[in-house]
Amino acid sequence: MRRSGGGERRAGGGRRPHQRIQSLIDRALTGDVRAFETLVTEHYGPVHAYAARMVGGQAAEDVAQDVFLRVYRSLHTFRGDASFTTWLFRITHNVCNDYRRRMQREPALRLDGPAPGDDTRSAGQALAAAGEGAGENPELRLESLELHETVQRALMKLSEKHRAVLVLHDMHGFRYDEIKHIVGCSLGTVRSRLHYARRALRQILEEELRGELASLLEERPGRQGAAGGPAPA
């Protein structure tokens, strides 16, 4: 099965055997905190990244913590009908929704400032924190960080429903049927939301990049081989 774009779905990048995760869950259920720690370590990055994209970077730490505490309390309800990652992201999605609702009720709790991920830092600060890309060309790295900031700003302008499906599909690499479980809607709705989300993103990026979007898209790998066939895996 093809995987679109996003490389943040699994922290280690590779496919983990289902049995291994199940064994960690079983051990965690008997009170083995080390097994739970392994689960957290392997999934913290993607969960935090999703939270940062949905509620902003400053709240992402709290949301990620809440997610894993909720996961710990609910581990016994994991039946394995969906993959652990899908189940985990469903919880993450719900915690993000709860957080947003709480913020609407109690705006005084809202954290100040724009919050595009831990990406609130400027590209320069982020680059410094990343150790200047360890051997990468710093200019290229800075350019991609700027792209990330631009996309992050654009994402924050999308409606929450559109942002969720776009982030889950294009950034985390989930399939439509997995997104359906995470977001809790029909397959047709996922399809429709993704279409509107991309259309809105395109419009926002055009405004953000002031006419540079066309040239940016020209450079993208998907542009080659225009006709026929779905996106390359």
Added chain:
Amino acid sequence: MRCSPELLNAYVDGELDEPQRRLVEEHVRRCPRCSAEAAELRALKTVPAAAAAARAPLGPDEEPRRIAGIVGRVRFREAKRQRERTKKRFWQGAALGGAAAAVLVGAVVTSLTVFGPGTPFGAGGPDQDEQVYAAALQAVVAEHSRVALLMDMGVDDWADWPWLGWEDEP
């Protein structure tokens, strides 16, 4: 088929089943607008993916610190749960022990009520009690004599005799 942006998205994402995919592919081949749209969608969807790949990582100590915070809270909860479990077991044990003691005391009180002084057994006074004891003793002796007599007579399977009034072993 007519132009369908939603189907086109699903087609670009490789999310259509085979018959639908063929249908859309055929349409894209013939429709210049959808063909251009598909190409643009392919390029557009790589932008968030590239941005995700460029995401500024957390500082070297930040992620382990946050994970340690979560795990620390879980450890605390787990320890609390263990303490509560131990406390619950203690009270369960105490309740069980109490129930057993209550049954024992009940049994003693019941036996004293039934067989103690002033009870039906002892209601007739010591003389009557003595008569009851004597009658019981006589009955036991009579039974013993009857069995002894039968054994003297050489009856082996006396235990099966129905008139003896004994039931077989269950």
